[in-house]
Amino acid sequence: MRCVILRAVATPETPDRRLWIDGEWVPWERATVHVLSHSLQRGSLVFDYMSIHGTPRGDAVFRLHEHVERFLLSCALVGLPLERSGPELESAVLDTVRANPGSTALKMSAYLPSVEVDVVPVDDRVSVAIAAYDPVADILARKATRAPFKPELRLWIEKERRNRRSDILPAQAKVAANYTSPMAAKWKARQAGYDEIVLVDEDGYLAEGPTTNLFLVNAEGELCTPSERNVLLGITRRTVIELAKHDGIPVQEVSLEPQALHDAAEVFMTGTTAGVWPVVSVDDKTVGDGRPGPVTIRLREHFERVVSGRDPDFEHWLSYVER
Ligand code: PMP
Secondary structure, three states: OOOOOOOOOOOOOOOOOEEEEOOEEEEHHHOOOOOOEHHHHHOOOEEEEEEEEEEOOEEEEEOHHHHHHHHHHHHHHHOOOOOOOHHHHHHHHHHHHHHOOOOOEEEEEEEOOOEOOOOOOOOOOOEEEEEEEOHHHHHHHHOOOOOOOOOOEEEEEEOOHHHOHHHOOOOOOOEHHHHHHHHHHHHHHHHOOOOEEEEEOOOOOEOOOOOOEEEEEOOOOOEEEEOHHHOOOOHHHHHHHHHHHHOOOOEEEEOOOHHHHHHOOEEEEEEOOOEEEEEEEEOOEEOOOOOOOHHHHHHHHHHHHHHOOOOHHHHHHEEEOOO
């Protein structure tokens, strides 16, 4: 009998990329888990998502150290017994970017691949998977239908009690289970014609979007963002706060009523994918004159200079990928 060894060939459905999984290189189409695995059934997968930028000195990962620190914090908050250290993960990230040229984003996941019967796993071995790819070319372009990219957002304040930020693990944990309630609320808002939602906390104060942090500019020209208590500690949020302080823009981290959004001169959301993303209306009410305002534009331009390695003052936030 002849034995035929089939090599997996990249097809339009399968990007030609390799993932780092527990120290081994695995082709994209083989990076799978069992449908009954704990992380899929119980939402226990922890992840972090970072961006890769072309700079005059080659590709670089933006704020790698901070992303890995947040990943370790999320694992600790969920109780995943991760056995990898920060420096080990940082070097695996750079290896993965090097092995996948043309990547613009990187997702790092920690999960329980074991098939379990109870919420507390008997086999608590944690796997780590690191994927570097281009979300547009490798994922979106392969879909039959695509959501158009909106340069500006129409925002909805989601005040329904069951969708509040309090029904989740601490907001600082980036764990799959925390995204189910915002997903349901955002899906509904999309059907009603809005692009993005902002969630409120258990006391009714503004919190964040499902995958973005929230900023507004008040009538005094101050930049305000909800305090750390009930939001994910976004790396872009932290970056924008630091850049605003550097540029002499007053910044406040405070409790904000939903009304503050309706009264704001400017509103924007921040995130690794979106960068600084202007909001042009809130609950159908136009923000300012319906166009991105001066503070938003100034911070967006500064942010873009920093991530692309064109501001020497902040070059230390870039981890270069030597090839
Ligand atoms: N809030 C939540 C709940 C998120 O998932 C994200 C995306 N990671 C953000 C805010 C923005 O964080 P970052 O700037 O680190 O992408």
